[in-house]
Each structure stands twice: as structure tokens, then as C-alpha cells.
Amino acid sequence: MKRVKSEETMETVALIHADWPFAIWAALMMLAALGFWADKTKVGSNVSGAAIILAAAMALSNFGVLPKSAETYNVVWSYLVPVAIPLLLLKADLRRVIFETKSMLVAFFLGAIGTTLGALVGYVILPLGEQGPKLAAVFSATYIGGSMNMAAVTQAVELDPSLATASVAADNVVGVLYLAFLALVPSMAFFQWWFKRSLSSGLAGASAEEITDAKSHAGDIPPDVQTGINLAHIGFVVGLSFTICAMGKALADMLGVGSYSIMFITALTIVIANIFPRQLKKFKGDYEIGLFFMYVFFAAIGVSADVVAMLDKALMIALYAAIIVVCHAAVIFGVSKFFKLDLMEVVIASNACASGPASAAALAAGKGRPDLVAPAVLLGVFGYAVANFIGVSLNIWLGA
Numbered sequence: 062m063k064r065v066k067s068e069e070t071m072e073t074v075a076l077i078h079a080d081w082p083f084a085i086w087a088a089l090m091m092l093a094a095l096g097f098w099a100d101k102t103k104v105g106s107n108v109s110g111a112a113i114i115l116a117a118a119m120a121l122s123n124f125g126v127l128p129k130s131a132e133t134y135n136v137v138w139s140y141l142v143p144v145a146i147p148l149l150l151l152k153a154d155l156r157r158v159i160f161e162t163k164s165m166l167v168a169f170f171l172g173a174i175g176t177t178l179g180a181l182v183g184y185v186i187l188p189l190g191e192q193g194p195k196l197a198a199v200f201s202a203t204y205i206g207g208s209m210n211m212a213a214v215t216q217a218v219e220l221d222p223s224l225a226t227a228s229v230a231a232d233n234v235v236g237v238l239y240l241a242f243l244a245l246v247p248s249m250a251f252f253q254w255w256f257k258r259s260l261s262s263g264l265a266g267a268s269a270e271e272i273t274d275a276k277s278h279a280g281d282i283p284p285d286v287q288t289g290i291n292l293a294h295i296g297f298v299v300g301l302s303f304t305i306c307a308m309g310k311a312l313a314d315m316l317g318v319g320s321y322s323i324m325f326i327t328a329l330t331i332v333i334a335n336i337f338p339r340q341l342k343k344f345k346g347d348y349e350i351g352l353f354f355m356y357v358f359f360a361a362i363g364v365s366a367d368v369v370a371m372l373d374k375a376l377m378i379a380l381y382a383a384i385i386v387v388c389h390a391a392v393i394f395g396v397s398k399f400f401k402l403d404l405m406e407v408v409i410a411s412n413a414c415a416s417g418p419a420s421a422a423a424l425a426a427g428k429g430r431p432d433l434v435a436p437a438v439l440l441g442v443f444g445y446a447v448a449n450f451i452g453v454s455l456n457i458w459l460g461a
Contacts, residue, residue: 231378
């Protein structure tokens with residue numbers, strides 16, 4: 062997404078001027094660092110580091126510390142987001158998803174269908190305006206993949222920064238409420254009656270070592286768990302990511318759909334990840350750098366947002382997110398019974414679809430099901446791989 066430098070008075074009086082790139086980059090990097098720090102705090106773990114970054118970035122720009130528009134932000138949108146996608150997907154081995162998730166993959170597909178239906182239902186019944194197709198794209202990608210997909214599709218469809226910030230805020234509120242609901246589902250009498258299946262007690266509880274081992278084998282270990290820095294690995298994966306981006310952009314331009322290069326970059330990454338899974342599994346640092354770039358993106362989004370415009374749309378967007386989540390839950394829990402799926406497996410699959418691999422793995426471990434930790438992470442990574450295509454396709458279809 063391209064943004065031109067503004068000449069408005071508000072921009073000229075900012076403490077850090079739009080033509081001070083080093084100072085702006087310093088602020089963006091510090092905001093990303095704030096997000097990683099917040100993720101380890103009690104408050105940050107509940108509302109997410111991305112939300113903390115957005116709040117801090119909005120405060121800095123709306124109180125006149127940082128400019129709302131600058132060429133530096135264009136660089137984040139145009140380069141860091143595309144480069145982050147391969148870095149986050151280089152270990153997305155889809156063969157493992159098919160062979161190791163088994164019946165949970167069926168539940169995940171049901172959840173994805175429910176999310177898509179919810180995006181369409183909300184689009185029809187709510188007055189979302191001309192940004193409606195873009196919001197449908199962003200939220201369908203978010204509740205099938207995760208924050209990475211929200212960032213990628215936001216960039217691909219060029220969603221207004223104020224709406225993007227409101228979307229992240231709505232996603233955090235609705236998402237936390239839905240995760241709380243999922244944690245209660247296994248003990249709710251209605252769901253036990255509906256599924257008419259005994260709840261597997263699993264093992265007594267998952268140890269930290271079991272969770273770490275499962276996530277590392279799934280190729281999606283959080284950045285605070287992996288240890289060791291290998292500069293050769295980092296140099297290679299970053300170089301490979303730029304190469305994939307160059308190829309994806311060239312293909313998109315050649316086919317006359319340059320604005321959707323994100324889809325080609327995602328597709329090329331998945332192809333490479335599945336041709337060379339063993340070789341790529343050895344490399345370290347790709348996920349961490351990709352996540353860092355995404356946090357810088359959230360900082361740039363927050364800085365660019367107009368608080369007044371965001372608040373004006375926040376309630377409607379939160380309602381839209383709630384409709385999507387309700388439809389997701391109705392389909393995945395309503396239909397899974399007829400496939401005779403285990404209730405706990407459906408709960409974890411729903412978590413992986415609606416919130417991503419990390420929280421799904423944590424819920425599986427917390428419910429005494431370490432056997433479901435690895436499938437949870439694999440399903441979350443699968444969501445990363447497919448959500449961009451679904452989101453962008455919805456935007457094209459609804460906007461046609």
C-alpha cells in the first residue's frame with residue numbers, strides 16, 4: 062500500500078518530522094520491542110502484544126510525537142510485510158497436516174466454512190459501506206489464519222489504517238471472549254449432550270518440555286523458546302524470502318494483477334516449503350524475524366490511524382467480528398457431531414482456526430491433552446497457508 066507524504070499542519074508540527082527517517086525507524090523498532098516485552102506480561106498475554114503496539118503507536122501519532130504519514134511507513138507496507146510472509150511459512154509442511162491431524166482437519170475445514178459464511182452474512186446485514194469487501198477479506202483471513210494473515214490481507218486490499226486499527230482492536234476483544242468460551246465448552250452440559258461422546262481425559266497434564274518438543278516438531282516454535290543464533294541461517298532465510306518476493310511480484314505483474322502479489326508470494330513459499338521440508342527445518346531464525354517484521358507493521362498501522370475515524374467505526378466492526386465468530390462456532394460445533402468427532406478435538410481445531418497455533422497449543426496442554434498440542438500447531442500453520450487466498454478471493458468477489 063502506498064501512502065504519500067502529507068502537507069497538513071498536523072504533520073508539520075509533529076515532534077518527529079516525516080523527513081527524519083532514522084528517528085521514525087527508531088520509534089517503530091522500539092514499538093515492536095514493546096510488543097515482545099508486553100507478550101510476556103500478564104496484561105499483554107491477555108490482550109496481545111499487537112494490541113499494545115497499536116495503542117502506543119496511536120498515542121504517539123495523535124499526541125503529535127510521530128507524523129501520521131511518512132515515506133518510512135510506505136517501506137513497511139511495501140517491503141517488510143511481503144518479506145515476512147515467507148519467513149513465517151517456510152516450515153509449513155502441508156503433508157504433515159494431512160497425516161498427523163486426522164479428524165481434526167475436518168473440524169478445521171468446518172470452522173473455515175463457518176468463518177467464510179459469517180463474513181458473508183455480516184457483509185449482507187451490516188452497513189459496512191464501500192470498505193465492506195475489504196473488511197470481509199481481512200476478517201475471514203484473521204479467523205482462518207491469524208494476525209499474520211490479517212496483516213498480509215490488510216496490505217493486499219489496501220484497507221484504510223483507521224479501519225485496520227479498529228479491526229485489530231475488535232479482533233482482540235471478540236477473540237478473547239471466544240477463547241474464554243472455548244475453554245468452558247468441554248465442561249458445558251449442552252455440548253457433552255450434543256456430542257454424546259465421552260471426553261477423553263488425555264494425560265494428566267502437559268509439561269513445558271512436551272509443549273516445546275511438540276511445537277518445535279511442528280515448525281512453529283514461539284520466538285522466546287528457540288535458542289541460539291546462526292547468522293548464516295538468518296542470512297539465508299532472509300535472502301530466500303526476498304527471492305520469493307521478487308519471483309511472486311514478477312509473476313503477478315506479468316499476469317496483470319500486481320496488487321495481489323501477496324497471493325503469489327504465499328503460493329511460492331508453500332511450494333518451496335513442501336519440496337524442501339527437511340532442508341528448511343534445519344534453519345533457525347526465520348519465524349522470529351518474520352514475527353518481528355509483522356510487529357513493525359502493526360506499529361506503522363497504529364501510527365497512521367486517525368483515532369476519531371477509528372472510534373466512529375469501532376462498534377460496527379466489533380459487531381461484524383462477533384457475527385463471524387458466532388457463525389464459525391455454529392457451523393463447527395453444529396456439524397462436527399454428524400462426523401462423530403471428539404468434542405475436545407473440535408474445541409482445539411476451532412481455537413487453531415479462529416486464533417492461531419500458539420493459543421490452540423496452550424489450550425490443548427491446559428486441558429490435559431498434550432497429544433493434541435502438535436496437531437493444534439499444525440492446523441494453525443495450515444491456517445496461515447490458506448487464509449490469504451480465502452481473504453483476497455472474497456475481496457475480489459464481493460468487490461466485483
